[in-house]
Amino acid sequence: MFLQSLFAAYFRGNLVRQILIGLVLGIAFGLFLPQAAQNSAIIGTFFTGALKAVAPVLVFVLIVSAIAQHQSGTKVHIKPILFLYILGTFAAALVAVLASFAFPTTLTLTESQVTQNAPAGIAQVLRTLFLNLIDNPVNAILSANYIGILSWAILLGLGLRHANDGTKSVLSDAAQAVTNVVRWVIRLAPFGIFSLVAATIATTGLGELRAYGQLVLVLVGSMLVVALVLNPLIVFLKIRRNPYPLVIRCLVESGVTAFFTRSSAANVPVNLLLCKKLGLHEDTYSVSIPLGATINMAGAAITISVLTLAAVHTLNIPVDLPTALLLSILATIGACGASGVPGGSLLLIPMACSLFGISNDVAAQVITVGFIISVVQDSCETALNSSTDVLFTAAADLAASEQQADSRKAVV
Template sequence: MKRIKEWITGVALIKQIAIGLVVGIIIAVFFQPAIPVVKIFGDLFVKALKGVAPVLVFFLVMNAMAQKKEGPGGRMKPVIELYMIATFCASLVGVAMSFLFPTFLQLQVAPDTKLAPPSGIVAVLHSLILSIVDNPVSALLNANYIGILAWAVILGIALKQTASESTRLCLDDIAAAITKVVTWVIHFAPLGIMGLVADSIGSAGLGALLGYAQLLAVLIGSYLLVALVMNPLIVFLKVHKNPYPLVLSTLRESGVYAFFTRSSAANIPVNLSLCKRLGLDPDTYTISIPLGATINMSGASITISVLALAAAHTLGLTIDLPTAFLLCIVSSIGACGTSGVAGGSLLLIPVACASFGIGNDISMQVVGVGFIISVLEDACETALNSSSDVLFTAAAEFGERRKKGTLKASDMVPHA
């Protein structure tokens, strides 16, 4: 058992997920009688995610609000503005791609499930407001993520103003403990994905993989559009110079590392070093880079919006443009609250699905689909998130230099 444990902990989770994916396909194609057995692993994995996600969102957001500290003045304002603009615009790209290339998934919907498309933005806002004022205990029990977010923000603000330092430390420890529990659950992803894939292909045939492939293509296409078109446009509007030397440098020297680590937090030292080589102000980038690893989540906002709309398309819900715009706002806010673990953005999908009236049982199946494609999806998402931390930190400073007339083209590439 000790050797098995050492082997499991020594193999990267992304490789384990890939193995689980392949094994699930093999079981579905060649060993159909085993499908009911391995399906149990998929059901347990989804059930565990459903159990931990509401508590995770509640404590992470509440802790983030309670621990929030004031920034060092006006120097951080342009960076934060770029972070927020880019995250929202990325969600717009994700929504647009979802409408252009609608994706349909294999989901298990109970026969008595009543689903109706929102009648319009007024109905959505009415449902949203009622969800916000839900009893906090009821919100947690029923996985009402809108209510969970609202109460987490309210209690977090109250704790920031009234809690002692020891209380804040205790809250921080609780948030860290819940994050650790999520990490344990995600370590069972290979077995869960094996069961989910085997069950999906066993019931729908190999055609189920086409839905996953199209979903992955829409996601990666959205990431590329943001990285190579939208982000350069934002930088150009800020610095009024060719943005691509800076964009390509950040993708090459930060994005590649983040692709393999799949962690914005683990990529912070790489980003700090790159900022230094770009000649940026250390008083700014030593704060903006760790902050960006938390709130600059363009990739996560794409993931949340695309998967939420995939669920809506699968269920036959018609989403109008105002409701889609509201989804962009929800995705952007939700992306800023993603967990610091691999695949953390997937656990915020139920928040977006709740905007369409999609229940927790169905939205958590979508989360399971997200884990199936996470071998590539999460790596690409993190590469976009982390590389843009440096990109917008540099763009904010270069924009100030442009106003002073001191910006040169050579500043846009890192020094050796």
Template sequence: MSAFSKLARRYADGNLIVQILIGIILGAIVGFWGHSQLGAGGESANFANSILNTISILGNLFVGALKAVAPILVFVLVATSIITKEFGETKGMGKIVFLYLLATFLAAVVAVCASFMFPVELVLKGVETTQLSAPQNVIDVLKDLIFKIVQNPVVAISTGNYIGIIAWAVGAGIALRSCSKETKNVFKDVSEGITKIVKFVIRLAPFGIFGLVAISIHETGFDALAGYLKLILVLVGSMLLVAFGVNPLIAFIITKKNPYPLIMTTIKESAVTAFFTRSSAANIPVNMALCKKLGLKEELYSISIPLGATINMAGAAVTISVLALAAVNSLDHITVDFADALLLSFISAIGACGASGVAGGSLLLVPLACALFGISDDIAMQVVAVGFIIGVIQDSVETALNSSSDVVFTAIASETIK
């Protein structure tokens, strides 16, 4: 095995979180160096610009790869989920699915409210030259939504029309639910193949983030970092409010009991593990063991926990909503009223249910929400890239919320079943 092969293998087997942190630190160092050279002028500034422009290619390639794979990923994941998902006939499953969807929607509402209270603006390229026909009211949004829904599916995928993509994916999924087992296996295989491609792209995130951080700080100095910090605070704050406010409130309304012993147990024994694994799917065995420890009905949690790992995505709904509104705030000429915000909450919740199970999977659905406001795919994918930069924190907290909520709502439904 050559030295290059050994190095590539060590990189592939390395901890992605650590690698991204290294990329952020190195990008910040190079970016601040380049920014400091701008004041010197002359050859020093030209040399720094040349170096940073070359490094920025890494970021552009990463964003381009995300932009290319995201439309196909959304279509395949949503269609496959509908075609292959078996919700079962177990008593209480209907209540659990309702709680999953309700909590995801309420999480999106919390995120939208937080974004209105603490608006975040990001430093994005091409914003000054972007010409958008910004919707002025919900009627315009709905009209645009309807026309995007009926767009040719091939055109929708090639142009990144995520509204059309998800509409055709849902339609195809419903139409093919009665297809043969062999056909369903084909869709599963295709979904797994696309997911592997996404995983490969995400494995390259440290290089892309290095380039993105370096060029952002080179051009804006501390402005970019300030935007990232505020974005993290809004995201994490919203998720904590859902975990310790919305979920306990739902539990109290249904069970009429103090919900915090259950909440704290799930945080300690499920959320902590999910925080470090950053995968709801990987946390399924942990949640199953916790449900058994809590004495829940096995016939219920054996279905609800795996199902929750794919459709109970409150954290993803928060991420999609906050990042979409950050994109809106970065474009001065777009205004969002209450009705638009409500529609965004609904779209974010639906999109979150189709989020990929890989780390950072929810970020690839941000363009779906951005499309509501006519934001171009180029701008939306820059926001996705920012999401990967802060993903070391955002994705860990998101997964912790998603996974621990599965046990919370399974416990609530199990307790209310006679």
């Protein structure tokens, strides 16, 4: 009876507050009991793995159900969201380029090996994106290929538009069942974050970051400028009112979880739940959120730009304004092809470095530097990427709703 009451009290509690408590306890545990903290990493691995496992199924079922039951005349607002995604990513790349010139950073490059296969160029990135559209649907779900999941879910949803009410009811029930599973997984977040933080503090500490302090500051500073200045400005221009309540809520309820899971894909269920709490249209966010986890990559554009220009400064390569602008465009397109998993953006650095004639051997060393600072870089990057998915979806949805309300008033 006592345990039942304890569980009930936990599930009724404020999730954000519980996550913050887990964060503080995780830091203390990692500092004072490092050995035990490393052994506790299995809890964080379980939490992150559960999110990654349920996210593809959730996205597929939600999109099929939403499109199949879509009523004619119901508005969805994907086009303005896509515009905000691309605009935000490109503007973030520009911020990173400006910051890199304002605070030029150099690296200590040494011999190193990187085993991952990095894209050879922008053509390969675009080719991969195109091929992902026609991936086998089962394989797309198994490999969390959200472009493939989106394409198949949209096609199946359209094919089921004229299905009978019984079929649509089954789809709706399936979507609700998977959503309930997601809620249960998300309630594990305080324990997962406690474990992830404790293991990270115990294993890495902050020693390795001191050697690259300025690089970390340029990266994180650029991301903060985008999150707290640039994104609010874009949202204000869209909704014409104070954007900060929405910005802060997205950062707290989406960004905090994404910071520790370090995966946009794993944070998709969290974002879908937040969109529902914000009262957004399910037909819209069930598509825009998984799409954002794939192509809305402001943080990735910053990482690609800053680390590439750090290599440029190290090698004393002159950069003119047109080339810097071209880098921003290249980083934007490349970021859209970045994987929604930890470290995905780092593997696109050789592509950007090739713009300046930097060899793959040197670019591989830059990637290694990225992995050294990834405990901060990748966490901040993912928090920015994922929270912006909800932010721009909400901004477009709110703007469209206000336009519809104004139109009704004008008619009256």
